[in-house]
Amino acid sequence: MPPLPEQPDFKQALRDTARSDGPLGALRAFHRQAGPRTLVCGTAGHALAPTELVAPTPDGERTYMPTLLAGMGLAIVRTSSSGQGADDAVLWLRLGLAERLMDAVLDHLGTRSFGDTPLLRQPVLKDALAEVAVGLLRTESSLLDAPGPGLDDTALSVLHQQLDTAEHALLKLLGGTGLTTRGPGADAYVSGVLADLYAPSALPQETA
Structure with missing residues (x-):
């Protein structure tokens, strides 16, 4: 999995989007910046992402949608491989x-x-x-x-x-x-x- 871009503008934009629009829009940008059909995972292989980015779920992955997250349009994905994390x-x-x-x-x-x-x-x-x-x-x-x-x-x-x-x-x-x-x-x-x-x-x- 490629690491997220290091451009300060990208990270500042994430911050601004999170503050103005909330987690859904910010997480959409967070994952899409890594490339198409790519989710940024933590070191244990989990990702929190908008549901439109995680469906359909490929083989070898599991999706968890706790009620509160589902109501916000978000889901947790557990992949079969570990990720590189998201740094800062x-x-x-x-x-x-x-x-x-x-x-x-x-x-x-x-x-x-x-x-x-x-x-x-x-x-x-x-x-x-x-x-x-x-x-x-x-x-x-x-x-x-x-x-x-x-x-x-x-x-x-x-x-x-x-x-x-x-x-x-x-x-x-x-x-x-x-x-x-x-x-x-x-x-x-x-x-x-x-x-x-x-x-x-x-x-x-x-x-x-």
């Missing part, structure tokens, strides 16, 4: 989804108040949002400053964990709204699936 392209896509979630949180809180004070002016919420914003900027900076050969597995794992932390914090701020199948939490669920399928293995254990 998945991180750019996930960064766009995290920023989309941040936008949803700001919209959600911007219409609510506690007493006479808008929630966005509450010190606790301001601090929580600022911490997430700093975390997203830190992830972006690490991606932009990546060396020519790309980030190693440890660095990729750290950035995936940073995005996990940011998304979990944002979901807490959404309350019950983040749990609905058609709400912003669904995009965060997709982002988590991407981490499960494409992130490198867990960080190595420290030796005693």
